[in-house]
């Protein structure tokens with residue numbers, strides 16, 4: 331090549347949720363008898379949640395209309411963006427969102443990449459730590475530098491550490507926005523109304539915008555209330571709300587999400603940033619058409635509330651059971667999830683050490699894991715996750731891969747089979763103890 335094609339910044343992109351599957355493939359080649367329990371990815375369908383029949387019927391009916399196979403408007407099918415603007419007002423009656431400020435994308439993954447890509451050089455969005463890796467990766471890859479983050483506090487139900495958030499805003503004048511992920515991936519936390527009010531007040535004080543990733547906003551359990559930040563920020567702080575179709579319907583393969591630009595009248599440069607994202611989306615020609623036709627029909631369907639109710643009840647029950655099993659594990663701190671379908675148990679400080687192991691029956695697999703974990707720069711929770719995988723087939727994602735300051739691992743709360751679930755989590759708890767005592 332006339333010029334090097336090596337990009338030194340590629341290392342800033344981490345997506346262990348999928349990368350660990352490469353290790354699974356290698357292990358399976360060496361030991362095809364090992365059964366894998368995929369706790370790595372938040373896909374309800376893959377975990378055995380049935381696609382509701384009303385959704386399948388809607389899809390079949392819609393395929394009779396040829397226009398569902400065509401391109402649609404680049405920024406989103408107008409009837410659907412209008413429906414989204416009206417739908418947002420059902421939850422936040424005080425907002426003035428218009429359909430021109432709704433942008434539909436082929437999943438939120440695509441929206442996240444485009445959004446950070448359109449940030450002007452030298453500007454940064456403060457990331458939570460731990461964070462959903464696509465946000466932290468794409469923000470830092472775009473900035474060609476490590477992410478600037480605020481801590482989530484496990485001692486305070488994983489709420490953002492607001493003191494740390496303010497310190498980071500003050501210390502980093504390049505910060506122009508704050509990312510919130512609420513309900514949270516990977517911790518399962520719901521931020522309280524008070525927390526959201528304080529974040530809005532900080533954004534107001536320092537003249538920043540907020541991005542609120544709310545892809546799990548319907549998945550909130552028990553008496554916990556989900557605060558609508560669009561209502562709190564209205565006429566005070568510019569805000570981008572991100573929602574989508576992947577998690578609650580469930581239809582992650584539809585690849586359909588949307589952005590709502592709130593308060594574009596409040597700040598000229600925020601307005602131009604939103605217009606740049608709208609322009610960027612034109613380059614994609616259009617986002618997936620079929621789910622855009624169906625989006626209003628799904629959420630307005632008379633069967634949707636009953637589906638959501640039993641889905642949430644099932645997830646809530648799973649969270650309770652998993653918490654009860656894992657919280658008895660010495661050396662592990664477990665915080666119950668109140669939303670989404672993840673939890674992030676963390677190791678007590680100092681309990682993880684280099685040299686800890688779990689028994690691996692297959693000699694070739696053991697050699698592979700010993701070779702990988704011989705790297706002294708490997709985070710200690712990644713070492714644990716690799717031994718756990720090779721020893722038991724349980725595939726979790728290390729907390730360090732979520733840009734976390736704490737060692738631990740993320741699990742999903744989607745496993746359907748009650749008895750098998752109890753066995754897996756008991757095995758996980760036993761393996762943690764065995765590993766820590768090795």
Ligand SMILES: Cc1ncc(COP(=O)(O)O)c(C=O)c1O
Nearest residue numbers: 437438439462515545574576587
């Ligand atoms: C917090 C969060 N945001 C965005 C996404 C991406 O969702 P999708 O691309 O399926 O719309 C995910 C997926 O797991 C997520 O957890």
